[in-house]
Amino acid sequence: MLFRRKQEITHADTTVRARAKINLTLDVTGRREDGYHTVEMVMQSIALHDTVRVTTIHGEKKPRGIVLSCSLPFLPTDERNLAYRAAELFYKETGALLETCEIHIEKRIPVAAGLAGGSTDAAAVLRALNALHTAGLTDDELCEMGLKLGADVPFCLRGGTMLAQGIGEELSLLPDMPHCWVVLCKPPFAVPTKEVYQEIDSVDILEHPDNKGMMAALNQGDYEGVCAYLSNVMETVTAAKRRQIGEIKSFLAENGADGTLMSGSGPTVYGLFSDESRAKTAAKMLRRRFADTFLTETCN
Numbered sequence: 001m002l003f004r005r006k007q008e009i010t011h012a013d014t015t016v017r018a019r020a021k022i023n024l025t026l027d028v029t030g031r032r033e034d035g036y037h038t039v040e041m042v043m044q045s046i047a048l049h050d051t052v053r054v055t056t057i058h059g060e061k062k063p064r065g066i067v068l069s070c071s072l073p074f075l076p077t078d079e080r081n082l083a084y085r086a087a088e089l090f091y092k093e094t095g096a097l098l099e100t101c102e103i104h105i106e107k108r109i110p111v112a113a114g115l116a117g118g119s120t121d122a123a124a125v126l127r128a129l130n131a132l133h134t135a136g137l138t139d140d141e142l143c144e145m146g147l148k149l150g151a152d153v154p155f156c157l158r159g160g161t162m163l164a165q166g167i168g169e170e171l172s173l174l175p176d177m178p179h180c181w182v183v184l185c186k187p188p189f190a191v192p193t194k195e196v197y198q199e200i201d202s203v204d205i206l207e208h209p210d211n212k213g214m215m216a217a218l219n220q221g222d223y224e225g226v227c228a229y230l231s232n233v234m235e236t237v238t239a240a241k242r243r244q245i246g247e248i249k250s251f252l253a254e255n256g257a258d259g260t261l262m263s264g265s266g267p268t269v270y271g272l273f274s275d276e277s278r279a280k281t282a283a284k285m286l287r288r289r290f291a292d293t294f295l296t297e298t299c300n
């Protein structure tokens with residue numbers, strides 16, 4: 001008689017907080033031959049996050065490959081999802097054994113908002129798989145892999161307060177931004193990142209951010225200085241077409257924000273507050289008009 005040992009099924013899982021980012025500054029300094037633009041921007045992680053759970057299963061009779069699910073039904077769950085593509089890339093580049101890899105994303109970061117929602121999910125998947133497969137990739141190797149998925153992924157892998165140059169991948173660590181409260185408000189329209197970069201090509205940028213000033217303020221732990229140097233060349237382009245950007249900024253400033261700016265390619269506008277109760281009140285009032293309003297804080 002032939003005895004076959006029942007194959008052992010092993011599960012391993014990890015849950016990662018995938019944090020959003022805001023841009024404290026964003027300057028576009030040139031255009032490369034491949035169409036990508038060179039940038040100089042100061043980026044900051046915030047506490048608002050998606051939760052990404054990654055489970056690897058080995059020994060099942062029928063391995064199922066990468067299986068992604070998401071709390072938001074309108075987001076794609078195949079290779080159009082950046083988190084799915086991150087897993088595909090990880091297995092392809094490391095040669096780790098793929099049987100079943102389940103990814104579940106609990107989405108809290110508003111989508112297509114200038115907050116790097118997709119990029120941070122992708123970064124979370126790379127980190128999770130590196131740990132689950134004990135692949136031993138260094139931070140630099142993960143960032144190199146992440147850049148193949150999108151310009152913001154390397155920052156999302158590292159987080160904190162950073163100067164980003166190149167197309168966003170050349171990162172320099174800056175002193176932590178002084179802690180403050182952040183009210184985020186996403187008006188109900190989408191602005192594709194690619195289009196904003198294209199529009200930048202056809203306008204004269206009259207006012208560039210003073211990144212040196214911003215970095216000096218960060219070096220001194222000077223919160224008021226940070227608020228004074230907030231600047232984003234993309235805000236001018238989008239605010240000219242969408243009156244809500246200016247309206248939200250004015251509302252935040254009139255209700256206690258120490259500084260306001262559009263994040264990334266928008267359309268999310270944020271206000272920085274040193275005072276939590278003022279931030280709470282402003283968020284509560286703004287939420288009556290814009291449902292996608294969040295109260296969060298800086299996170300290093």
Ligand SMILES: C[C@@](CO)(OP(=O)(O)O)[C@H](O)COP(=O)(O)OP(=O)(O)OC[C@H]1O[C@@H](n2ccc(N)nc2=O)[C@H](O)[C@@H]1O
Pocket residue numbers: 023026035036037038039113114115116117119149150151152153166167168193194197263264265266
């Ligand atoms: C504008 C920023 C600022 O932080 O953020 P978001 O508004 O997306 O959050 C980033 O530069 C967005 O980075 P990310 O969203 O990762 O961009 P990618 O997916 O790599 O590129 C989307 C498209 O934007 C354009 N693009 C992106 C980055 C860059 N430095 N130059 C570009 O021209 C390209 O046309 C590209 O096809």
Ligand SMILES: Nc1ncnc2c1ncn2[C@@H]1O[C@H](COP(=O)(O)OP(=O)(O)O)[C@@H](O)[C@H]1O
Pocket residue numbers: 075076080081082083105110111112113114115116117118119121122193264265266
């Ligand atoms: N995991 C994901 N989370 C959010 N959006 C995603 C994801 N994967 C792919 N996308 C797509 O990426 C586009 C940009 O979304 P997002 O990354 O949230 O914006 P932004 O780059 O402005 O921060 C959306 O149109 C969305 O359909």
